[in-house]
Amino acid sequence: MSLPLTPAxxxxxxxxxxxxxxxxxxxxxxxESLGKPxxxxxxxxxxxxxxxxxxxxxxxxxxxxxxxxRLHKARFVWPQxxxxxxxxxxxxxxxxxxxxxxxxxxxxxxxxxRV
Numbered sequence: 001m002s003l004p005l006t007p008a009x010x011x012x013x014x015x016x017x018x019x020x021x022x023x024x025x026x027x028x029x030x031x032e033s034l035g036k037p038x039x040x041x042x043x044x045x046x047x048x049x050x051x052x053x054x055x056x057x058x059x060x061x062x063x064x065x066x067x068x069x070r071l072h073k074a075r076f077v078w079p080q081x082x083x084x085x086x087x088x089x090x091x092x093x094x095x096x097x098x099x100x101x102x103x104x105x106x107x108x109x110x111x112x113x114r115v
Contacts, residue, residue: 007043007058010093011036011085012078016049023066026057034085039064044085045096051075054097074099 013034021029026046027038038044039059046055054076058065076096079086088096 008041010043010045010088010090012088012096013044013046013085014079014083016051017046017055019046019048019053019055019068021046021055023057023064026055026066027059027064030057036085045088045093047076047078051078069097071099077101 011034013029015033017026017029026044029046030036030038030044034044036042036044038057039061041059041061043056043058046057047053052075053068053070056065056067056069058067076099
């Protein structure tokens with residue numbers, strides 16, 4: 001999924017949210033839970049409890065985008081973290097939105113692997 005514009009960064013909110021939340025509720029979540037200003041040019045991605053849907057919030061300077069994506073058969077692979085959010089590269093975002101297990105693609109080889 002290509003983003004409708006090019007954000008400075010893509011942040012994933014680690015904890016699931018109520019998908020009924022709209023622009024105002026998600027913007028408040030960004031401020032209170034993530035400690036970030038929602039209108040800083042970054043994109044913020046949220047998931048539901050089952051990881052079957054994601055919402056993307058982007059303030060672009062003239063307005064706000066709120067997009068939703070649902071996979072037909074797969075689930076979105078979401079990171080496990082102690083932080084409230086993590087930052088993704090554009091490539092990781094592309095993998096995530098297609099249902100690829102992207103954290104495994106980024107994993108370093110284990111120390112017992114021989115090259």
